[in-house]
Every structure is written in structure tokens, then in C-alpha cells.
Amino acid sequence: MFIYLYVFIYKKIFLLQLSPLFSSQQRMFCLDNLICACVYFLADYFREGNSDLEDSELRFATCQSLQKQVKSETEQIEEELNEQLFDNLVSFLRRSHSAFQEKTTEWTWRTKSREIPTAALVLGVNVTDHDFTFRSLSEVLQNNVTPYIALLEAKDCPGIKNLMQKLLGQLMNCCIDVGSSEEEDYEQVSHTRVRCSMTSLINWYESATKRTDSETPGKKRTSSRHWQSPPVVVIFKDMESFTTKVLQDFVVISSQHIGEFPLVLIFGIATSPMIIHSLLPHSVSSLLCIELFQSLSCKDHLSTIIDKVLLTTQFPLKLSEKVLQVLINIFLYHDFSVQNFIKGFQLCIVEHFHSNPLSILCCQLEEAKRRVNSLSHNQCENVRRLPSFRRYVESQVSEKQIALLTADSSLKEAVRKLLEDLNVYHENYFPILRCLHVFTSSLPKYPLGKQIRELHCACLENRVWETEEYESSLQLARMLNKSDLVTMLQKCVEILVSSPGREFDEIVERLKEFLTQFQKLEETYQERDESVSPQKELQKKTNLYNLQKTLLELKESRRSKKLTKFEMLRFEVVDYIDSLVRRYLVPADHKTLHEIVYFNTASVLREHLNAAPRIALHTALNNPYSYLKSEALKSDGGSISNKAPDICIAYKLHLECGRLINLVDWLEAFSTVVTAAEGPTADVASSDQVDDVIHARFIRAVSELELLGFIKPSKQKTDHVARLTWGGC
Structure with missing residues (x-):
């Protein structure tokens, strides 16, 4: 039974990770999965849990169609907003690549100075949106410039060896449409243990470009859409998170081989371009030929999304003032993530079609008129209740x-x-x-x-x-x-x-x-000005009396308050x-009938996106019946059910203690409750075995409470733990 409780607890924690207590990456990941889960259960509810199956199927189909339209429209808007930025990056790559290809004076000078072409891409603090930006950038570069692109993250590159392994692994598995013999060669390379070094990278690049150049005319050549001898683009998605040692070693090693193959670096920066000089000493940063690129402000991005998605008649579903304010407040005060805002709008779509039976009419006008003709008597009654x-x-x-x-x-x-x-x-x-x-x-x-x-x-x-x-x-x-x-x-x-x-x-x-x-x-x-100009010239020559007379006339005109x-x-x-x-x-x-097209349940949206972790966990642990709905778990008042999961028994026992909890007393109380649940059996094990099992269960329950943040080890007494929470919740 406790397994099911854990599922509910961690499901709640999963939803609660959307809380401001967690990072924006966790919020984005959880929101994506939450919407997928909502859509999954929505389909199950519509198709199996509703007596009116025909309307349920239609509501679900309408919801899916609207979700796809919103997703397609927002992606198109984001591509248009990033188009100028990507064009500038492609131009930067073209200039750097032409210098290498033609072996111009610029490239010769760069080779002597060992400078690496580097694009500093400032994307802003909306870190959760960076993944989409880099994914779109990779697609643009792969379609128009080069197939040799590697995206590196700091969590995968704790050392220079890990960085080189990740870099070679991504480059050697690039998606290139080549002949069958070449595919076999690439498979052989991928399964062969390769020494991760810059020399291996150079040898691989020379081999890959020779294969592409020596293709026969009869074979399909994907490189036709790429440049000749395409550059190798290495993207550091979260440059601030990389350690100084890793970046420094990679830049120094790469600069020593910059004349042998075209390497271009792209630094994804969330804060300021000055972080490059903060992380790298001057002797290393001087090896980079840096050009700065600035993405569109996330606030301007949001304004464009709202203007083209919410403030139009293109989509039938609208948001009420309170719902829209919840989404905007989360954006402004928590993550600045446009992607999270879009996901929140998609969640509103799911909730609206799930909770409102009349959402069947939330579609384009002509289609809604046709659906009105087929409304059942129950649906008509729903309309009358609005x-x-x-x-x-x-x-x-x-x-x-x-x-x-x-x-x-x-x-x-x-x-x-x-x-x-x-x-x-x-x-x-x-x-x-x-x-x-x-x-x-x-x-x-x-x-x-x-x-x-x-x-x-x-x-x-x-x-x-x-x-x-x-x-x-x-x-x-x-x-x-x-x-x-x-x-x-x-x-x-x-x-x-x-x-x-x-x-x-x-x-x-x-x-x-x-x-x-x-x-x-x-x-x-x-x-009038032309006719009055001679008079003005004459007034300039008049005496002080005429000037005072003019001022008096102006004052009188103001007193009369006659409008021009x-x-x-x-x-x-x-x-x-x-x-x-x-x-x-x-x-x-x-x-x-505004209820048909307006989603106004702000409390439901706030519950999903701004949940309270402590209250939810207390409810799950103190009253497991609220989640499991098992009659055996019902208890009166503050009594402890002997059939509850171990973590619930340990949690309720710890609520009866003070600031310091004696582990021995806690174990004895836990053992008393647990043994009362088991009762006499025909085949009774030895008391030592029973004690060992109970002891193990108690240790696991205490460890889980420590993981959830309810207790911690105490330095005052070795056999005690300190309680970290107080009050009922």
C-alpha cells in the first residue's frame, strides 16, 4: 500500500516543483510532463469515464486541434523573432569560414595569433527558453551551413576529458546522408574506442570532409546544402556554469590547432558578456576573436506572443483577467520564461475542455453553429444553467x-x-x-x-x-x-x-x-503667420507701451477662457x-455565453503552478486516506492507523515530539504500532528476525523523512534527531 502513497506523494512533489522554490529548468520540465499527463488522462476521461461518449470524443478532438494550432503558431512566431539573430550568426560564420577557405590575410594573421572565432550570444535570464533557441539554431545551421555541430552543457563536462569525449561523440555521430559503405565506416568508428584528443578530432574532420568531397555523382549528397569544408561549431549552452579550468584548457588546446581545421565557438550567456573575462584570464580570453550578439528581450517576446495569440480572434479560447494575471505574474516574478507562459496557456486549454461540458462550442463560429444543432437535451440544460x-x-x-x-x-x-x-x-x-x-x-x-x-x-x-x-x-x-x-x-x-x-x-x-x-x-x-509677420516686425520696433498693452490683452484672453x-x-x-x-x-x-469561450478558473491554475509543498506533504503523510481512498486508512482525529504506510506512522509519531527526538523512543513507539497491525500468525518467526525487519523499516522511514526535510541529525546528542518543522502543517 505504501508504494501507492509514494506515487501520490512524489506526484504531488512533481507538481510542486513548479513552485518558485525550484529552478526554472525544473519548472519547465515538470510543466511539460504535467500537460502531457493531463492530456493523457483527459483522453481516458473523455473516452471511458463519460456517459455522453459522442460529445466527449468531440471535445477531446477539439482540444487536441486547438493545442496543435497554438503550438504551431507560437513556434512560427518564435522563429520569426529569432530570424534576424540567426541570420547575423550565419553571416558571422560565413565571414570566419571564407577566411579559412580562401586562406586570406585575415586567416593567416589569425593563425599566427591563434585566435578562435567566437560568438558571444547573450540570451537573457530566461534560462528555460535557451534550449528551444539552441535547438532552433542547430536546425538552421545544419540545414544551411554545416552538419558538424556539438552542443555542450556544464553538467556533462566536469573535466576536459569529459568535454572532449562529449564533443567527439556528438561530432562522429552527426546525421549525414552518405553511401552505405560510408555508413558502415561511421558505425565502425562509433563502436571503436577513440582516443579523445584534438589530434583525433582533426583526423576525423579531414577524413569526413574527404569522404564528402569524393562522393560519386550518382550518390545522394547532403553536403550540397552545406558549405565546402564546413566549419565545426561548438556551442556552450550555459557558459556561466562551466568551470574556469575546463574552459581555459579547451580554449588553449583549440587555439594551438586553429590553423588545421575551421573551429567556431558559440557561448550561450544568460547574464553579461563580461562573464567571459571573469571566467577566463586575459592570456586565455585574448585567444578568442569575440563578436557580440544580443537576442530579443524576453519581455518584448512575451508582448509579441500575447499580441498575436491572445489578443486576436484566431483562437476561440480566451483567458479571463485573473487567469491571465496569474500567468503574467509567474513570468514577471519567477522565471521570465516565455515557454512556461505558453505551456501555462496550453494547460488552460486542457483544463477548460476537461471541466466545461459546453466547451464543445469553443471553436470557430461556423463550426459552433453546426454543433448547436446537434446539442442534446442535457447540453441544453447546461446552457440554461449558465x-x-x-x-x-x-x-x-x-x-x-x-x-x-x-x-x-x-x-x-x-x-x-x-x-x-x-x-x-x-x-x-x-x-x-x-x-x-x-x-x-x-x-x-x-x-x-x-x-x-x-x-x-x-x-x-x-x-x-x-x-x-x-x-x-x-x-x-x-x-x-x-x-x-x-x-x-x-x-x-x-x-x-x-x-x-x-x-x-x-x-x-x-x-x-x-x-x-x-x-x-x-x-x-x-x-495667418504670413499675414501677421509684417505686423510682428513692426511691433519689434515699438516702444514699451505697446508691449505692455499686448501682455494685458493676453491676460484678458486667458481670463475669458475662450477655447481655440x-x-x-x-x-x-x-x-x-x-x-x-x-x-x-x-x-x-x-x-x-462568455463562459463557453473564457477560461476563468484561476484557482485551479494557481494550484498547479503555485502549489504549497508543505501543506501538500503534510496532508499526504498525516492523512493518507485523502490520496489512497482506502477504507482501512480511515482514522478518528489524531489516532494513528496501524495499517498506514511506514512513513505515515513515523511522521505522525514525530509530530508528538519536541525539538529533539530520541531515536530509541521513536523506534519503540513505531514498533508498537506496527506489531499491532500484524497480529498473531500461524507461522511465527523468531523475535530477532521480527525486530530486524521492523528496525529496517523504521530506518527507511526516518531516512525518507530526512530526505523530505522534516528532520536532521543533531550534534547535541548522537542518539537524537532535530525536528525542522512546527505546527500542524
Whole structure:
């Protein structure tokens, strides 16, 4: 039985590794596996655990389809964001390789100075995203530059010997499509014990390039997409984690052979390029010809993902304000990982389709309309239970209310209309949101936030026009100068013209009218300036009396508070934008059937991503019935069940002790509880054997409690252990 408890405990620990207490690499690994496990159990639940098998199969298929679309879209976005960086790296490799290939003066000078071409790739502190970046970089280089690429990690290279073994192992097993005889040669090389040295690497490179160059025309030649005598690229994925001795030895050894084969180093850096000079002394760093490359900021990366994935109508599933805030807070305060944010969004998709029976309608509009026709009576009842639909029914006349609550056909017709209205709402919401962001993102102190995600959360939370921040933004917008105002209007026109909304033609025409009026005002001011210029020249020659008279006139005009034509037009523009906000940026939870397409269970997401390790472990050890659901494990109050797993018995006994626990007393209490569970048997073993078995079980339970961090050895007394936790949990 205790085996099952361990499974549950470590499963919980597995989920809890997503907690900020653990590293970002552990969080990423656990989140990937968590989503895979959720999808696996989701399929099992849909196909076997649900009475309505047809809808369950369709929900699962819709969930899988949406997952694939999100994954494909995010990968494409990341490739586009990294495209410029990869192009720069390829250009750097091309320059270094051409110098080697043509044996130019630069290469001769580099050979004499023993400098190794090195790219310092600064990727930022979002370490969990580096794996995807290096994987994409390797694919780009393998497809266009060279097949000889090795990715090294510090955990695999504690010494120079391990580094050379890893380097040769990866290079000799490069995926190259060559003839059958050459494949046999490579297999023979891979199974033969090779002396790991730079000489072996050079000999292997010369042999590999000769084989490629001597291929017959009839054979398939993969190297046609590679450069002639392609370079050997060695990527240090986590440069900061390598020890100084390993890096220093490798650089010194490689520099001595740089003239014999084209070697290029790529350092993956998470902090600052200065780490190279911190890890390597000047005598070693001077052997590197370093060029710096900077990747896109992780915050800009996240903004692009949110803008192109969440703030569009491309994907039917939307996130509520609280759910989106949970994901953003994890990003900003824990790991800065865009990959973790994407995985969190995928987890939201799984949870939504698992927990919401009406998620069958969370698809594209035309498909959703077709699915409405096939809704069962139970699904129609689920629609009637939605809070937003109840509000909609209460707003109708009595005859309409009766039809919606009793006739499924009337309900389906209303659902089709409401789904269409919800789709139109989203088509109008996102463009107007972008227009509002154009006006508020450049205001002083950013009352509604600098990023569009902040403005989006504010609009989802409540009526944004009722907040103090919005009023402050309007007041600041009413003081914008003409050039800024015209630029903002032009951006709004571009946004609305490229948007699929049905009602934007009239809005675009109105904004263009404002632009025309501003243009006319500018022409009028220019004419006035030309006519007034002679008068100004005359005033320059007048005496002090005329100057004082002019100042008095200015003061009187300010007292009268008469607005100029520009100020009136500016007020009119701001008021028009305000009317658009009030019309189109209504919070999503005010729309009928929003529950179908919005995932709003933030508590479930927070439980998976920000779990509490201590509470979970205490629950599992103190009350194993909550996980195992075995009737034999039920106990009254604080009593200790004699059928509980050993670790649970030891844990509950240790709760009764003080700061120091006597191991002898603990063992006696443990033995008393365990022997009470076994009872008399027909074939009784000797008491010594029983004591040895109980002693072994006790030692294992105590060791596991020490591993979990509940106790530790005490230096005060040799036969005591110190308790590390206090309280009920």
C-alpha cells in the first residue's frame, strides 16, 4: 500500500516543483510532463469515464486541434523573432569560414595569433527558453551551413576529458546522408574506442570532409546544402556554469590547432558578456576573436506572443483577467520564461475542455453553429444553467422566457445568435483596445499601463471608463499637442483598416475627417503667420507701451477662457475615442455565453503552478486516506492507523515530539504500532528476525523523512534527531 502513497506523494512533489522554490529548468520540465499527463488522462476521461461518449470524443478532438494550432503558431512566431539573430550568426560564420577557405590575410594573421572565432550570444535570464533557441539554431545551421555541430552543457563536462569525449561523440555521430559503405565506416568508428584528443578530432574532420568531397555523382549528397569544408561549431549552452579550468584548457588546446581545421565557438550567456573575462584570464580570453550578439528581450517576446495569440480572434479560447494575471505574474516574478507562459496557456486549454461540458462550442463560429444543432437535451440544460444566460433570459419578455426555458429548438436558435454576437464583440474589442493603447501608452506615468496586456486586464476586470486611471488618461489626452494627436489618429486608422470588424468603415471615415480638419487648421495658421509677420516686425520696433498693452490683452484672453479651434477639435477627438471605449470595451463577463469561450478558473491554475509543498506533504503523510481512498486508512482525529504506510506512522509519531527526538523512543513507539497491525500468525518467526525487519523499516522511514526535510541529525546528542518543522502543517 505504501508504494501507492509514494506515487501520490512524489506526484504531488512533481507538481510542486513548479513552485518558485525550484529552478526554472525544473519548472519547465515538470510543466511539460504535467500537460502531457493531463492530456493523457483527459483522453481516458473523455473516452471511458463519460456517459455522453459522442460529445466527449468531440471535445477531446477539439482540444487536441486547438493545442496543435497554438503550438504551431507560437513556434512560427518564435522563429520569426529569432530570424534576424540567426541570420547575423550565419553571416558571422560565413565571414570566419571564407577566411579559412580562401586562406586570406585575415586567416593567416589569425593563425599566427591563434585566435578562435567566437560568438558571444547573450540570451537573457530566461534560462528555460535557451534550449528551444539552441535547438532552433542547430536546425538552421545544419540545414544551411554545416552538419558538424556539438552542443555542450556544464553538467556533462566536469573535466576536459569529459568535454572532449562529449564533443567527439556528438561530432562522429552527426546525421549525414552518405553511401552505405560510408555508413558502415561511421558505425565502425562509433563502436571503436577513440582516443579523445584534438589530434583525433582533426583526423576525423579531414577524413569526413574527404569522404564528402569524393562522393560519386550518382550518390545522394547532403553536403550540397552545406558549405565546402564546413566549419565545426561548438556551442556552450550555459557558459556561466562551466568551470574556469575546463574552459581555459579547451580554449588553449583549440587555439594551438586553429590553423588545421575551421573551429567556431558559440557561448550561450544568460547574464553579461563580461562573464567571459571573469571566467577566463586575459592570456586565455585574448585567444578568442569575440563578436557580440544580443537576442530579443524576453519581455518584448512575451508582448509579441500575447499580441498575436491572445489578443486576436484566431483562437476561440480566451483567458479571463485573473487567469491571465496569474500567468503574467509567474513570468514577471519567477522565471521570465516565455515557454512556461505558453505551456501555462496550453494547460488552460486542457483544463477548460476537461471541466466545461459546453466547451464543445469553443471553436470557430461556423463550426459552433453546426454543433448547436446537434446539442442534446442535457447540453441544453447546461446552457440554461449558465449565469450569463440566466441574466439574458430575465431580460426577455415572458413569452420569450418560457420558450427559452422549455423548448430546445428556441434555445438553439438563441444560442446561435448569441454566439454570433459574441464573435462580433471580439472582432470589435481587440482593434478598439489597440486604438486605446495607442492613446494611453505614451501618456506621462502611464495611468493605464505601458503594455497592452495591462490595458487588456484593466478592461476585462471592470468597466474601464469608470476607473480613476481612465479619467486621468482622458485629462492627459486633452493636453496632447497637434503632432502627437495626428500621429495617434493615423495609427488608429491603420489598425482599423486592417481589422475584420464590420462596423469600422464609419469609424475610419470619422477619424479621417478629424485628420482633414487638423490639416486645414495647420494651413490656416500658416496663412495667418504670413499675414501677421509684417505686423510682428513692426511691433519689434515699438516702444514699451505697446508691449505692455499686448501682455494685458493676453491676460484678458486667458481670463475669458475662450477655447481655440484646435482645442475644441482636440476635445472632440478625445470625446469620440471615449465613446468608442464605452461602446466596444465592455468587460467580457457582461456578454452572454462568455463562459463557453473564457477560461476563468484561476484557482485551479494557481494550484498547479503555485502549489504549497508543505501543506501538500503534510496532508499526504498525516492523512493518507485523502490520496489512497482506502477504507482501512480511515482514522478518528489524531489516532494513528496501524495499517498506514511506514512513513505515515513515523511522521505522525514525530509530530508528538519536541525539538529533539530520541531515536530509541521513536523506534519503540513505531514498533508498537506496527506489531499491532500484524497480529498473531500461524507461522511465527523468531523475535530477532521480527525486530530486524521492523528496525529496517523504521530506518527507511526516518531516512525518507530526512530526505523530505522534516528532520536532521543533531550534534547535541548522537542518539537524537532535530525536528525542522512546527505546527500542524
